[in-house]
Amino acid sequence: MDEIFQNLATGFGGAFTPVNLGLCLIGCLLGTLIGVLPGIGPIATIAMLLPITYGLSPLGALIMLAGIYYGAQYGGSTTAVLVNLPGESSSVVTCLDGYQMAKKGRAGSALTIAALGSLFAGCVGTLLLAAFAPILAKFAEQFRSPEYFALMLFGLIAAVVLASGSVVKAIAMVVLGLLFGLVGTDVSSGVTRYGFGVPELYDGIDFVPVAVGLFGLAEIMSNLDKREENRDLASKVGSLWPTREETRRAIPAVLRGTVVGSLLGILPGGGAVLSSFAAYTLEKKISKHPEEFGKGAVEGVAAPEAANNAGAQTSFIPLLTLGIPSTPVMAIMVGAMMIQGIAPGTALIKERPDLFWGIVASMWIGNVMLVIINLPLIGLWVKLLHVPYRILFPIILVLCCVGTYSTGNATTLVVMLAIFSVLGYVFVKLGCETAPFLLGFVLGPLMEENLRRSMVISFGDPLIFVQRPISATILAMTFGLVLLIVLPQFRKTREVAF
Amino acid sequence: MRFNNLQDLLAGLLFVAFGAAALWFGQNYAIGSATRMGPGYLPNVLGWLLVGLGSFITLRAFVIGGVPIPRIHLRPQIMIIAALLAFALTVERLGLLAAAAAVVVLGSLASREARPLEIIVIAALTAAAAVGLFIYLLGQPMQPWTWGF
The missing domain is CATH 1.10.287 (Helix Hairpins)
Known part of the structure; x- marks a missing residue:
């Protein structure tokens, strides 16, 4: 325990410089801004703002990107409560009861409960990260290629189980993503695969146009297909203070949401979205008044908001300890770390303690900043919601173009962006989830390398994966997940959840 | 069925x-x-x-039922792709000011609610802001204004 506090002191030392505090604030502000605006999520935002971080120190860059990510969680709840539109996918469930509270004139109270619940959950999630990441990283030092391969397989299967919609289509999307990930020069043999004579493809497909195209522009395109809805803006925020009764009901819900979110956030493919759904379902199930849900139940705001923030923090654990991104947002973090010359993996905590503990410390600072940004400044964000979409989206479009172009200063990147926007739009229309695709795309090359290495060690015997205890355990868990998909009982719950 | x-x-x-x-x-x-x-x-x-x-x-698909494909409108798709390609064509030849303005103008036409005067104002403001942010503040290697045809 002492060691943790000592390490945290180092971390706060690194994060408390004026520059890093400033970057944390900018990240949180940008994140809130994006979170409040419906139509563009954290994935596309982080991807297109990556170039802004090139000139920063590695710690500064990661602090800012992390700030954008959890800032978006806070901002999303504002839109959910006030406009009944999810600013982010992780605040979809907050709409259900948050907007009903707003209709009853309790918008301010709902926002306060969401913000303070998120603050509490964020602190717990960060504490878990600080306590368990070093232990997990130490344990993971014994991992070799077979374990890594098994772990990535587990992650991909988990992403499939947790995707909404058809399981088979999600698996096909993972496979398609893996194939796209293989484009470029094969490291082992030097052969260029699927290069089609385009030199830009020899190093593989760049991550940024894929992420911005699939998650940013495809989203804008399908938004434009719908008529601009008349936003039913809850005009009055009302008092920010919850009543005694509301507080009494919110506190246990926040605690439960924090537990659910922290656990699900660690799971590969879990993260913030699933956490909030699961927390809402749990609250409804154990509540003495399930009929109040959907009509403005305080628990229905408190629990999912706590859960999505806890999940957002703990989803950093697999990334910072194993170097494996478990959600698309974490995949972008890997990209950001690579650009800064940091290899995410088991050695990170040992070799760059300043970096790891600096990120942890900045999460606390960021969470406190966010409460300050969100509650007293709520009027500002409400004004922003009045800006019509037809003015917002061209500006976002420019950001996407410049952001993508400057990752490599090549116009081919923008052409790729166009191609992946169209592809993403087709996927949306055909009901195919893009998150499994992106995870497959990022993990493809890593999986191939580890599979090959395992096979070299075992002389081509696939039994190596079950003979090694750790990899066998992970594979057994993977198999368990597959069974879950097949079991009819679970299928039903899954359909209800999504 | x-x-x-x-x-x-x-x-x-x-x-x-x-x-x-x-x-x-x-x-x-x-x-x-x-x-x-x-x-x-x-x-x-x-x-x-x-x-x-x-x-x-x-x-x-022949055995189980499905949901209908959401409505597809071609105008947003075409205009947004046009905006992206215009950016790719102009950013190195004419500079960021022109490229950003082109993206706003073409992109805005993707929406059916586009208003001409509004578009011009936003295009000018966004182009200026993009140059200020990316070139002067962040030092990205782009030209604000150039002629390279």
């Missing part, structure tokens, strides 16, 4: 097409053995897997 699952049918065919393309264009990559995997090993496995999954989804 009437066939109503065009969404899955097309999705399945799309997967089959991608899988087949992976196999066709990857046919010359050495497959190798399980011990020494060649560059073609995984593409081959994944290609067949995708063809298999795609066929399954396609055939299943």
